[in-house]
Amino acid sequence: MSHKGLLAVLLSVILVAPAFGETHVIAGAGTSTQVVQLFFTHFAQLPQAQGQEFIVPDISVKHGGGVKSTESNLFGRTGRPLSSEERQQGKEEILLAKAPIAFCVGSATGxxxxSVKQLEKVFTGQVANWKDIGGRDAQIVVIGRERTESVLSELLQELPFFERAKFNIVFDNDNQVIEFMKSPAGQYAITFGARSSLEAAELKTIDLTGEVQPGVRLGLVYDKKNSDQPLVRAAVGYAHSEGWRKQLAAAGLQPV
Known part of the structure; x- marks a missing residue:
């Protein structure tokens, strides 16, 4: 090989290889925070990721913020699968896990x-008092999220009656929901979220009887122009590996 050819090869390697000691911030949906933290804890131990630092902030900038963050960061984190519009923007995804969706109730509901049928009656307003479904004699307060929120987006697909849901209050983020559910005003309320997030907040989740067990698909987003970047290729490979499946099983999560 000529000196010019060798130089061209070396330059191409330098241009695509991640810089040693580089820091990567993975921002995005709050729903996927714990899954993404778990992923990068183990991904960082791979030879392909040596010398790289991965920071997954606890604070949420929502799914849309995660998509937008790939304008300056290599990865963002998602709270649902990418939409066709997001793909048209040149974005690609790495689905990491399907996390169980849970429903939680206030401390005084009883x-x-x-059942799924009872859940439908509660969220569509057919039942307005807890006593009608075996609880206390108190008005039901139904807490919801904006339609584009990741968990609600999945519920709309898996439990179609959510198209007819009637929310008494709609909050903008997980923290607002958690604070309300823990307050006196939330003692007779019901809401939904990723089970891991609700349990981490020590909220009272209920059993959902029946065959339907909804889940939310969580993952990473990156810009298509970075598809050949070594860290992106390595992340795609690890997400499909047996090692990652074992980590999911240990954490009580399902592969996608």
């Missing part, structure tokens, strides 16, 4: 479990 309810421990609901």
């Amino acid at each position: 309810v421990r479990a609901l």
